[in-house]
Amino acid sequence: MARKSKKGEKQEMEMVRIYIMGKEYKVPAGLTIMKAMEYAGYRYIRGAGCRAGFCGACATVYRKEGDYKLHADLACQTTVEDGMWLVQLPFTPANKAIYDMDKIEADDKTLVNFYPEIARCVSCNTCTKACPQELDVMDYIQASLRGDIAKAAELSFDCIQCGLCAMRCPAEIAHYHVAQLARRLYGKYIAPKARHLEERVKEIEEGKFDEEMKKMMKMSVTQLRKLYNARDIEPEED
Amino acid sequence: MNWLLSKVEELSGENLYACYQCGKCSAGCPMVEEMDLLPNQVILLVKLGDESVVEAKSPWVCAQCYQCGVRCPREVDIAKIMEAIRLIKLRKNIDHIKLENVEKNLPQIAIVSATRKYTG
Amino acid sequence: MEMGYYPGCTLKTNAKVFEDSLLKAFEKIGIKLKELNKWYCCGTVYSLATDNLMYRLAAIRNLIRAKEDGHEKLVAPCSICYNTLKQANLMAKSDEEAMSKINAFMDEEPDYDGSVSVIHPLEVIEAKLQEIKAAVKKPLGKKYAAYYGCLLLRPKEIAIDEHENPSIMERLIEALGGSVVNFPLKNECCGSYNVASNKEAVIDANYRIITNARRNGADAIVTSCPLCHFNLKEMQKEVKKVHPEFAGLPVYYFSELMVEAFGIEMEG
């Protein structure tokens, strides 16, 4: 394909062949899978959110010519390659356990009680290979199984819940739900409490800052900006 | 050879025709009181192609203790035969128990074993 | 001396006391058990189907980790883990076809050749009985029934001792100043994973085994398997519901006896 540049002379745009759900399209090289699909005429109604690799909505799987591996990635973060066979997996059906964070305890059985299927993990490592965030997914499932909530929370911290691990797991585990419970338990029951947070919340509730807030609500954007730039920053604590 | 027998032989790697029905396996089986078929009867029924063994209690109560196998004079490893029978059901994606219903707070070792023996 | 140590999930949870006492007891006889930097659930019960390599991946992966950490020997205290890792290692040594498939599947791992040897702490103990005797400060004095269960002894290829009549644990108990009772059911199954699906089988087994030990004069049962421990100890409550006359017995890990006899204080 050719297009006119500003100066009017013809410039060749490099195109690649991709196959979306089996149908061939020629799309400009360098596009992300998401943009390439839109270029090919698809419209995202679901399966796209932030377009920046944070929301986990745009899970996609693909194979490349001459490569047996099934790759899993984020459509908004992955550049198309010539000969790519791809499809979107915008949603992974998975049950989330029902729990009341105030009523459950963080012990070495909590995770396996809510998600007994983690005991089915065979350590095949497929989840880790599938994770677009490059997390040690198998390791956080293994930590969950042995009741190491802190480790599961730490290893899964960057999970964006794209569901790709869960789609590939032969043990039919919904990893991200397990990880989310681990992080919630960690945050509520295990992580050391931030020293000033509780005091500050109490001060807010007692209305200590009401006056100041009222004042700020009347300020113009310029005034607010000035105030913000001149704010005190507390030194970080170790 | 009936399909059940050939499937069990394929999955277990055991020769069921080696068994001469002496009953030594059943005599030593610690789970035999909980079983509806004696281990040696299980072998016989598989040879006869009786598919009811898959839903019988015995293969699911077998604790893979290996006692039968070490005592069998014909070196038939019955634990492997019990596993093969379980897999005939489990590999059709039919679980023998619902994991959600397993008692909570059992040691990990018990839950993991249950997933391996009762879910496909 | 340092040896690789594979804890398994249950030594980190229900059987924490097993881990704590074992590490302390071994330290006392000059052995440091060094936990693998990374490990995975071994999958417990070894898969018996000819073609089920999937269920053996975890065991092989653990052995690769052990090799990576530079261990020639890997100590697995939980009887089920021991059995599973050991059988997987035998496969690695003898079944070339299976291993070529596993190695190809785990393309992110180095190939495994079966070169790590999987051992049970009781095997280590057998060679150290003199040191153990010398370390005893408070001889035990009671009468114990040594319960081996299944998976330290069967299948024969992995047995840590004579499979119909083992004696390692008895020799340990005597070295610690305890006495042992005759115990015909020492290698009879506790019902194992039936506890998750068919509790009656475990209740019956518990009743049979503990009653047999009591009739032979035991004050306590000694074991090395967290599942035997659970089925024999925690299930006694349930046994009492069915057999009101049932008196029960305390159940210990062999390593608990070691720290007791060595006079080591355990926290908690």
Ligand code: SF4
């Ligand atoms: S852990 Fe699973 S859900 Fe989370 S980012 Fe990785 S693949 Fe996606």
Ligand code: SF4
């Ligand atoms: S894909 Fe599933 S079975 Fe495989 S390692 Fe991950 S959690 Fe375990």
Ligand code: SF4
């Ligand atoms: S012990 Fe062996 S030969 Fe005898 S009945 Fe059992 S399987 Fe058959």
Ligand code: SF4
């Ligand atoms: S392996 Fe199964 S059938 Fe054989 S003796 Fe043990 S419980 Fe009985």
Ligand code: FES
């Ligand atoms: S659209 Fe949000 S991660 Fe791709």
